[in-house]
Amino acid sequence: MPEQAMAEMTYKDRLKVDLFPTIWCPGCGIGTIMMQLAMTLDELGLDERNTIIVTGIGCTGRMGGYLKHEAVYTLHGRTLPVAEAIKTVRPEMNVIVVAGDGDTASIGGNHLVHSIRRNAPVTVLCNNNEIYGLTGGQTGPTTPTGTKTLSSPAGNPNTPINLQAIVRSSPHALYAKTTVYHQIHMRNAIREAIEWPGFSFVDITSQCIENNGRRIGFDSANDMLTFFRKTYKRAPKDADHLAPFEIGIVYPADHPSRNGHVSAPAATAAPDTQVEPAGSIPSRTDPEPKAAPPTDDEKARRRAESVARAALMAKLPADMKLRVARREISLEDAMREAGVDPE
Amino acid sequence: MTRRLTQGNEAVFRGAIAAGANYYAGYPISPSTEILNIASGWAAEHPELRFLQAEDEIASANAVIGASLAGAKAFTATSGPGFTLMQEAIGYAQKVGVPSVFVDVQRVGPSTGMATMPAQGDIGQVKWGSAGDYTPIAFYPNSVEEAFRLTIDAFNAAEESRSPVILLSDTFIAHLNEVVDLDELVASIEVVPRAIPALGDFTDAPRFFAGVLMYEHGPMAGEPATADADEYLRQFYAAKHRHLEVAARYARYEHGWNVEADVLLICFGIVSRVAAPLRDEFALFRPIRIHPVLGDELREVCARYREVVVVEANDGQYADMVELAIHRQVKRVPLLGGRISLEAVREGVDRVLGGGPSEPPIPETPHERGPRATLGVG
Incomplete structure (x- = not known):
């Protein structure tokens, strides 16, 4: 496959290799994600003129500085509003968000939910290492229950956030799960996500050996990668939902796969996906375009009518006025009843 | 030529459009909401204006930053509590140098406070709301026409200074209707x-x-400078000098009323309109560029008057800044709780000029239940 080989040789053009070595610890998974992203960009022919990188705070956020692209290193958690606005103003650009799990799902969780709701056409690559690494190893939103961290010395008492359920709360969003061990799969997932026309999210399980792995019993980064290899299995190709420790790409229920490997039967919503929220109130707004605004003549006619009506009202006794105002009786009837001459 | 009744908030929006704004993001909050409503309607008819109703003010402020970096002239409007949520993003925009306009229509705080009542309590927040040091530029109009003009100035100053510029307003200015010909x-x-x-x-x-x-x-371009004070000094002072230089071009203020009087009232925004019937008795200094504080102008004008009285709808935020600028004690009339009236100004000015305290007399809590409280104006 000469095409593939060529792609792999030129991906370094996407990287600022003169800034290497990176600041990431030896054994960190982020470099692998960056390499796969660079390869995908190269393969898709995306460059610094048509692709913008938006990153968050934390170890992952530093990736923007190493990619040879215009990049916005946003505030902690604020990648999505920035990315969505960039895409709105420059729809011809590809906008790729790279952020950690803490950035995406904790401090930026509200933005995640709402960018999904609006189906913002951006791609999110989430480096999900299940820990706050840069600050030394505190419990993150995806830290598994029971994991001991600096901020949960007795084990994390909480349930990790369900990113798949959140992303797939929208019938339009693409969700992919992969790991740093499954590099070819990761690249496929990133490519599918970038090419997806709506919101797409790649949840990449990766290893933080220094500030998480060693504390929970792994000897080395390789040890963690071996764990990923042995634990994570590919989901069936037409899976409409990923079970725990399954990797795969889950397309929205109403979209056939664009990857050429699925001819799934008529798609059904995933069990955790309600396509239509129950009991939503149908809009009473007239779907037809609004009538043209009244002309000046029409306004003048209405005003004359209103003035004439006010003049008639003035002739009525107070109690009758009140009844007319409450629409208990028409003005004409009130005039008759009160015996007032309209002239 | 079309002279028509125009609301302060609408004038701000029209000013933004006249200045070339093509991105608006916002979140509903009284008393700024009309700007959001008008923007959404405008965007429906003018697709060149991109519109986002964001999930919160944090998102709208960050969307403004993203839109601006992507090439749009972007703005948002909010009120005190939303402005507080935006402070993080404003600090980022200061650091990165993002031209943008933030409109803050002030109401009574802190917190949710008195949502429909006017105040001027964010003078300090504009200056010190975000972490670290920065040099914000802020304007504050006192009429519908000036709201229009200053919005355009704010957009221009934002581009020239490459920074987020703040346009202050208040419930009264926002909902003031005046006949103007914006065209x-x-x-x-x-x-x-x-x-x-x-x-x-x-x-x-x-x-x-x-x-x-x-x-x-330089040779280190692209590397973090997170432990290099020299680089911090280079970048901090480059931004500060740029902002001060641009601010100097917009040193807007009004010195008027009875300039021969021996007492100077300093007031701005709606307070300067409410106090205007005192025009025969006092001189007026009205800062229009609120930040950076008009130091030279204040020193020059204040020196001509026996007494300087700062009348503002907060507990002395601008008065503090005036004292720092002119090295002289001023008298303070705080108009709090939304009570911005000629009577309150008259009573307050007479009280402090008669040697009384700046704190107004506090009525006792009533012993009996009165009629149900009104929701207030606005």
Whole structure:
């Protein structure tokens, strides 16, 4: 496959290799994600003129500085509003968000939910290492229950956030799960996500050996990668939902796969996906375009009518006025009843 | 030529459009909401204006930043509590140098406070609301026409200074209706074009817009400078000098009323309108550029008066800044709880000039239940 080989040789053009070595610890998974992203960009022919990188705070956020692209290193958690606005103003650009799990799902969780709701056409690559690494190893939103961290010395008492359920709360969003061990799969997932026309999210399980792995019993980064290899299995190709420790790409229920490997039967919503929220109130707004605004003549006619009506009202006794105002009786009837001459 | 009744909030929106704004993001909050409503309607008819109703003010402020970096002239409008949520993003925009306009229609705080009542309690928040040191530029109109003009100034100053510029307003100015001819004004307006190339349109090398300190030039360009005080000094003072230089071009203030009087009232925004019936008795200094504080102008004008009285709808936020600028004690009349009336100004000014305290007499809590409280104006 000469095409593939060529792609792999030129991906370094996407990287600022003169800034290497990176600041990431030896054994960190982020470099692998960056390499796969660079390869995908190269393969898709995306460059610094048509692709913008938006990153968050934390170890992952530093990736923007190493990619040879215009990049916005946003505030902690604020990648999505920035990315969505960039895409709105420059729809011809590809906008790729790279952020950690803490950035995406904790401090930026509200933005995640709402960018999904609006189906913002951006791609999110989430480096999900299940820990706050840069600050030394505190419990993150995806830290598994029971994991001991600096901020949960007795084990994390909480349930990790369900990113798949959140992303797939929208019938339009693409969700992919992969790991740093499954590099070819990761690249496929990133490519599918970038090419997806709506919101797409790649949840990449990766290893933080220094500030998480060693504390929970792994000897080395390789040890963690071996764990990923042995634990994570590919989901069936037409899976409409990923079970725990399954990797795969889950397309929205109403979209056939664009990857050429699925001819799934008529798609059904995933069990955790309600396509239509129950009991939503149908809009009473007239779907037809609004009538043209009244002309000046029409306004003048209405005003004359209103003035004439006010003049008639003035002739009525107070109690009758009140009844007319409450629409208990028409003005004409009130005039008759009160015996007032309209002239 | 179309003279028509125009609301303060609408004038701000129209000013933004006249200045070339093509991105609006916002979140509903009284008393700024009309700007959001008008923007959504305008965007429906003018697709060149992109509109986002964001999930919160944090998102709207960050969307403004993203839109601006992507090449749009972007703005948002909010009130005190929303402005508080935006402070993080404003700090980022200061650090990165993002031209943008933030409109803060002030109401009574802190917190949710008195949502429909006017105040001027964010004078300090504009200056010190975000972490670290920065030099914000802020304007504060006192009429519908000035709201229009100053919005355009704010957009122009934002481009020139490459920073987030604040347009202050208040419940009364926002909901004030005056007859103006904005179309005629547009003809005399100069609009400053975009200052920075949009994302993807870089000239030399791809840029990295970071809130963290990075080397921007030289052999270390692209590397973090997070422990280098020298680089901090270079970047901090470059921004500060640029902002001060631009601010100097917009040193707007009004010195008027009875300039021969021996007492000077300093007031701004709606208070300067409410106090106007005292025009025969007092001189007026009305800062229009609220930040940076008009130090030279204040020193020059205040020196001519026996007494300086700062009348403002907060507990002395601007008075503090005046004292720092003129090295002299001023008298303070705080108009609190939304009570911005001629009677309150008259009573307060007489009290402090008669040697009384700046704190107004506090009525006792009533012993009996009165009629149900009204929701207030606005």
